[in-house]
Amino acid sequence: MNICKIAANAVAFSYNNIEDFTTNVFLIETSSKFFVMDTYCGSDAIKPILEEINLSSKNKEIIVINSHFHWDHVWGNISFAKKDIISHEICRKLLHEQWENQIKNNRRYILGRANKQLPNITFKEKMIFYDEGIELFYSPGHTIDSISLFDHNERVLYAGDNLEKPIIYVENNDINTYIKSLENYLNYKPKKIVAGHSLDLKEEDIFSTIEYLKGLSEGREFTFKTDYERKIHYQNINMMNKK
Numbered sequence: 427m428n429i430c431k432i433a434a435n436a437v438a439f440s441y442n443n444i445e446d447f448t449t450n451v452f453l454i455e456t457s458s459k460f461f462v463m464d465t466y467c468g469s470d471a472i473k474p475i476l477e478e479i480n481l482s483s484k485n486k487e488i489i490v491i492n493s494h495f496h497w498d499h500v501w502g503n504i505s506f507a508k509k510d511i512i513s514h515e516i517c518r519k520l521l522h523e524q525w526e527n528q529i530k531n532n533r534r535y536i537l538g539r540a541n542k543q544l545p546n547i548t549f550k551e552k553m554i555f556y557d558e559g560i561e562l563f564y565s566p567g568h569t570i571d572s573i574s575l576f577d578h579n580e581r582v583l584y585a586g587d588n589l590e591k592p593i594i595y596v597e598n599n600d601i602n603t604y605i606k607s608l609e610n611y612l613n614y615k616p617k618k619i620v621a622g623h624s625l626d627l628k629e630e631d632i633f634s635t636i637e638y639l640k641g642l643s644e645g646r647e648f649t650f651k652t653d654y655e656r657k658i659h660y661q662n663i664n665m666m667n668k669k
């Protein structure tokens with residue numbers, strides 16, 4: 427696991443236990459709160475994050491955010507059983523329905539405990555912590571329940587899995603909605619963009635992702651450098667062909 431400072435008020439914890447990609451958990455410290463964006467694969471993954479919080483301040487409230495329902499972003503929720511965990515309302519529903527199945531299919535990646543722990547607060551469109559400068563907003567794309575976070579203090583956009591290098595993974599074939607969510611990102615004029623599996627993204631990555639999605643929906647031919655990219659691209663094509 428690597429810890430990397432991404433802004434004056436935020437660090438990324440990057441984990442490599444899953445082959446093919448690294449996965450990030452973000453810790454943002456504001457005037458009276460800590461925001462933990464995603465919880466990776468279980469209680470053991472969360473230990474260094476709790477250590478970091480305790481080193482910095484024991485008195486600030488901890489707010490946990492689930493960017494979407496995928497297992498590699500939620501299994502550490504159990505470490506925050508007594509805290510507020512926020513997600514989109516669809517995310518809570520999907521987690522309720524699919525927690526056990528996701529465990530069954532990906533059990534080998536559990537770190538420590540991964541007992542079912544659902545978000546206890548949900549929203550539909552937006553949720554703003556005005557005093558903290560933190561805005562959560564609905565951004566369907568990678569999945570139908572995806573949300574993003576914008577930190578107005580540092581102008582950092584936390585895009586969940588909607589942006590990913592070298593290639594995005596499309597699970598929801600509503601491509602127009604995905605493109606709208608990406609275009610909406612541009613309105614925030616982010617100074618820095620990070621995501622669930624990528625750090626150091628730029629505005630141009632939003633544009634190139636929009637181009638990829640347009641090509642995908644038109645059946646355009648793409649060439650890729652690696653087998654991994656080709657594999658994900660074929661999965662994306664299959665997703666597009668599903669009703």
Ligand SMILES: [Zn+2]
Binds near residue numbers: 494496587
């Ligand atoms: Zn995902």
